[in-house]
Amino acid sequence: MEHSLSTCTDDIVSLRTKVENMSKDLIRLDNKCEDLESRSRRNNVRIVGIPESQAISCEFVSTLVRDAFRLGKEPLVDRAHRAMNAIPSAGGRPRAVVTRLHYYSDRAEILRRARELQQIKTRDIAISVFPDYTAKTARARAAFNDVRRQLRDIGGIRFGILHPAKLRITHDGKQRDFISPEEAAKFVKTITG
Structure with missing residues (x-):
């Protein structure tokens, strides 16, 4: 035994x-x-707001982006398709269109202009354009949303999210990086408090 x-x-x-x-x-x-x-997904963008009734093709998306952002030429689109979510009911929010651009420089320019314009309207369609992140990265970045909202109300502070999900805050000439939303929230309290 x-x-x-x-x-x-x-x-x-x-x-x-x-x-x-x-x-x-x-x-x-x-x-x-x-x-x-x-x-x-590096060259991908997500376009939100295109009605479900609209047929999606590379040519359509290329022309829509050129018109929306007043680009000098149509960006070369490799692929464009609806996100693989369930089809929404009538009157529901349309699925995002995932678009792969051939050139990274086109993607960077589109995202830069999307940040500047914020509300984009073309062909009677109000659209928004975002980077295409994985679900894990999107959740990690979204965890900082409350802290970012608080930082917008404070003057004299620069902040941004670095890839994949690191919040950088510049205050009084000093940079601090946070990978935890809780640590970032504590730091914001010391600034405001």
């Missing part, structure tokens, strides 16, 4: 070590997959 217990204990220790190693590998591979998916 003592021999059996000793063998079981040894087996448990061995299995625990294997599980710990596999957990580390799983985290490493999960981070690698996230990075690869983020890189594959």
